[in-house]
Amino acid sequence: MDVRRTMRGFSQVPLLGWLVAAFISVVIEIQWGTPLAQALGLPKIPVLFGVVLALKQPHLLPGAVVYLLLVYGLPIALIARLGAGIANQAAGALLRLPLWVSAAVHLGLFYAALELWSGLSDYRDLVLRFTLIAVMVTLSLNVINGYMGEFSCSHPGFMAVGAYAASVLSVDLFTKHRVFGEALLPPALGPFLFPLVLIIAGLVAAVSALVVAIPSFRTRGDYLAIISLAFMFIIKSLIENLEIVGGARGLGGQPDWAGLSTVFLWTVACVWAINNFVRSTLGKALNAVRDNETAATAMTVDTRYTKIVGFLFAAFWAGVAGGLFAHVLRYVNPGTFGIQKLAEVLAMVYFGGLNSVYGSIVGAVGISLLGEALRPLEIFKWIIIPLLLILVMIYRPTGLVAFKEFDPKAVLRPKNGPERERDALPRG
Amino acid sequence: MPFLEVEHVTHQFGGLRAVHDYNLAIEPGHIRGLIGPNGAGKTTIFNLITGIYNPTEGNVRLDGTRINGLAPHRIASMGIGRTFQNLLLWRHMNVLDHVKMAHFSRIRYGLLGAVLGTPRRHREEREIEDKARTLLEMLDIGHLAGQAVTNLPYGAQRRVEMARALATEPKLLLLDEPTAGMNPDELVQIMEIIRRVHRELNLAIFLIEHRMRFVMELCERIQTLVFGEVIAEGTPEEIQNDPKVIEAYLGSGNE
Numbered sequence: 001m002d003v004r005r006t007m008r009g010f011s012q013v014p015l016l017g018w019l020v021a022a023f024i025s026v027v028i029e030i031q032w033g034t035p036l037a038q039a040l041g042l043p044k045i046p047v048l049f050g051v052v053l054a055l056k057q058p059h060l061l062p063g064a065v066v067y068l069l070l071v072y073g074l075p076i077a078l079i080a081r082l083g084a085g086i087a088n089q090a091a092g093a094l095l096r097l098p099l100w101v102s103a104a105v106h107l108g109l110f111y112a113a114l115e116l117w118s119g120l121s122d123y124r125d126l127v128l129r130f131t132l133i134a135v136m137v138t139l140s141l142n143v144i145n146g147y148m149g150e151f152s153c154s155h156p157g158f159m160a161v162g163a164y165a166a167s168v169l170s171v172d173l174f175t176k177h178r179v180f181g182e183a184l185l186p187p188a189l190g191p192f193l194f195p196l197v198l199i200i201a202g203l204v205a206a207v208s209a210l211v212v213a214i215p216s217f218r219t220r221g222d223y224l225a226i227i228s229l230a231f232m233f234i235i236k237s238l239i240e241n242l243e244i245v246g247g248a249r250g251l252g253g254q255p256d257w258a259g260l261s262t263v264f265l266w267t268v269a270c271v272w273a274i275n276n277f278v279r280s281t282l283g284k285a286l287n288a289v290r291d292n293e294t295a296a297t298a299m300t301v302d303t304r305y306t307k308i309v310g311f312l313f314a315a316f317w318a319g320v321a322g323g324l325f326a327h328v329l330r331y332v333n334p335g336t337f338g339i340q341k342l343a344e345v346l347a348m349v350y351f352g353g354l355n356s357v358y359g360s361i362v363g364a365v366g367i368s369l370l371g372e373a374l375r376p377l378e379i380f381k382w383i384i385i386p387l388l389l390i391l392v393m394i395y396r397p398t399g400l401v402a403f404k405e406f407d408p409k410a411v412l413r414p415k416n417g418p419e420r421e422r423d424a425l426p427r428g
Numbered sequence: 429m430p431f432l433e434v435e436h437v438t439h440q441f442g443g444l445r446a447v448h449d450y451n452l453a454i455e456p457g458h459i460r461g462l463i464g465p466n467g468a469g470k471t472t473i474f475n476l477i478t479g480i481y482n483p484t485e486g487n488v489r490l491d492g493t494r495i496n497g498l499a500p501h502r503i504a505s506m507g508i509g510r511t512f513q514n515l516l517l518w519r520h521m522n523v524l525d526h527v528k529m530a531h532f533s534r535i536r537y538g539l540l541g542a543v544l545g546t547p548r549r550h551r552e553e554r555e556i557e558d559k560a561r562t563l564l565e566m567l568d569i570g571h572l573a574g575q576a577v578t579n580l581p582y583g584a585q586r587r588v589e590m591a592r593a594l595a596t597e598p599k600l601l602l603l604d605e606p607t608a609g610m611n612p613d614e615l616v617q618i619m620e621i622i623r624r625v626h627r628e629l630n631l632a633i634f635l636i637e638h639r640m641r642f643v644m645e646l647c648e649r650i651q652t653l654v655f656g657e658v659i660a661e662g663t664p665e666e667i668q669n670d671p672k673v674i675e676a677y678l679g680s681g682n683e
């Protein structure tokens with residue numbers, strides 16, 4: 001009974017409350033994290049919620065769990081629960097302003113927490129940026145494999161195209177390079193033109209996606225899986241044989257433009273754009289085509305156009321993500337964009353949940369953390385992740401959080417009293 | 429001039445001749461019926477008109493223009509709406525979205541509008557939604573707008589299909605066995621709805637039915653199809669009294 005009441009209390013905490021609580025607990029970690037870790041017998045603060053310790057130094061796990069409880073669990077629970085009233089009032093006041101104001105406040109708070117959190121360790125910072133990029137890749141693949149209900153394997157290929165397109169542009173235009181020569185534009189302009197570089201990278205990826213889309217969506221039938229798989233391998237060997245971009249050795253020297261704020265902003269843009277698309281009638285045509293193509297055509301839906309547009313749109317975001325990826329690592333090689341990448345992205349999509357923004361976030365974050373935890377296993381990681389994927393497909397074929405619409409207004413809404421009842425009413 | 433003309437249409441499935449030398453002319457605003465035993469080729473005729481199949485021989489004309497060979501979505505946006513005998517709904521979409529979807533060909537905001545959430549997108553979506561809700565009200569299912577279609581009773585699902593077909597703003601509505609699986613109450617309601625839709629939207633309707641009472645009451649003219657060929661055509665009285673129809677169809681145990 002008491003437990004139920006406590007849980008009901010937590011269900012009344014709005015997102016704003018959780019974010020403030022998270023922010024404060026990060027501040028607590030900055031202040032007292034290191035001495036606390038030492039007191040618990042840990043060599044340093046557990047950088048990734050202890051997941052890295054699980055296989056490497058399991059004897060430290062109990063200490064890490066206590067640390068997490070003291071630094072994150074308890075403070076977050078207390079602040080969120082006790083501050084729920086104020087947080088609800090604040091969230092309500094924000095919602096009376098234009099939606100973007102409320103969104104900006106929430107995102108700003110979230111970003112501040114992430115920035116401080118990742119500032120404590122370079123490893124955190126790197127994992128965080130790769131995870132955000134994974135969210136972009138996963139969500140964009142979800143457009144094809146979830147919302148459209150096809151099975152595409154070409155996403156690593158689109159990432160590769162985007163990564164190389166962005167790298168060539170930024171290295172050639174803004175840096176002095178062994179092959180490409182002097183910088184063509186003043187390097188100081190670089191960071192400002194970087195968004196343009198990424199957009200071009202996305203467009204190049206989208207154009208390359210035509211090579212897959214045109215033959216695959218001409219007639220009915222399951223050609224997409226095989227054509228897209230071939231595409232991925234062709235792109236990889238094409239780059240391996242392209243000496244001007246370094247061939248199999250790869251291409252380095254990308255400027256340091258993809259810091260956390262840049263990656264964060266692009267991830268937000270990607271989620272926002274894709275969510276806008278899939279919630280419009282134009283985007284829902286993907287669902288109609290997936291659920292019944294005959295009915296879709298009879299209701300005036302141009303199914304081929306719909307599939308091609310959805311596919312190219314997804315490829316665009318994979319390309320942008322690839323461009324960011326290259327600038328986070330500041331080095332790319334074709335080996336990165338092979339079958340392992342594919343397995344990882346597919347695992348994220350199917351584990352998280354089809355046809356769902358929440359699902360893609362859960363999948364990308366979950367599998368990224370798991371990947372870090374399993375890192376000591378090296379090659380065996382690539383047995384465990386596909387195994388997990390198979391298990392998910394057997395027991396929960398559509399994934400953890402599938403077919404759930406992401407409505408920003410509902411997410412930002414206060415969670416007390418009458419507002420909660422409005423949640424339960426049908427949309428309209 | 430007839431809105432729809434089907435001229436000498438024949439269709440083969442491999443060796444099977446499903447429809448042979450079929451002719452039809454529908455004037456604007458008329459209600460026509462098509463009856464015939466199972467497997468006679470009725471649904472195939474709908475599929476030939478809507479472009480799902482391309483006839484082996486013959487022509488289909490809409491307002492005088494030949495439409496056979498056009499893609500089904502083109503034909504649909506030219507003014508032919510239809511329902512399906514075996515309910516083809518989109519299982520992950522709610523009722524309102526079904527009806528909104530049928531406005532696809534009239535959406536003008538484009539990919540960029542959808543992605544950026546432009547004012548134009550919001551205006552168009554609102555217009556589509558208003559129209560969709562009006563149609564749902566007309567079919568007495570306004571209260572189901574937010575429901576998932578898979579949870580609805582059979583009769584309601586049939587109405588969703590009809591609302592969706594009407595949202596394409598057709599001049600001709602094809603109904604493939606609109607009463608299949610319905611109980612007598614639902615039957616009376618659906619008949620009333622078809623009459624209302626016909627009156628208020630001023631459509632031509634062409635319907636396939638097995639229940640004789642239903643066809644006889646609604647249709648001005650009826651064709652009887654047996655093994656892909658029309659064996660009789662005329663007013664409900666003429667059809668009811670035609671010895672060939674009685675022998676081939678009414679006598680075969682079909683209600």
Ligand SMILES: Nc1ncnc2c1ncn2[C@@H]1O[C@H](COP(=O)(O)OP(=O)(O)OP(=O)(O)O)[C@@H](O)[C@H]1O
Pocket residue numbers: 441444446464465466467468469470471472473513
């Ligand atoms: N796609 C197809 N391929 C091969 N044969 C088909 C196909 N569609 C229909 N047929 C055959 O064509 C004939 C006519 O079928 P159709 O579905 O048009 O009959 P119907 O008059 O609608 O029957 P019912 O009253 O059972 O709905 C049947 O013999 C059927 O088996």
Ligand SMILES: [Mg+2]
Pocket residue numbers: 470471472513
């Ligand atoms: Mg039939």
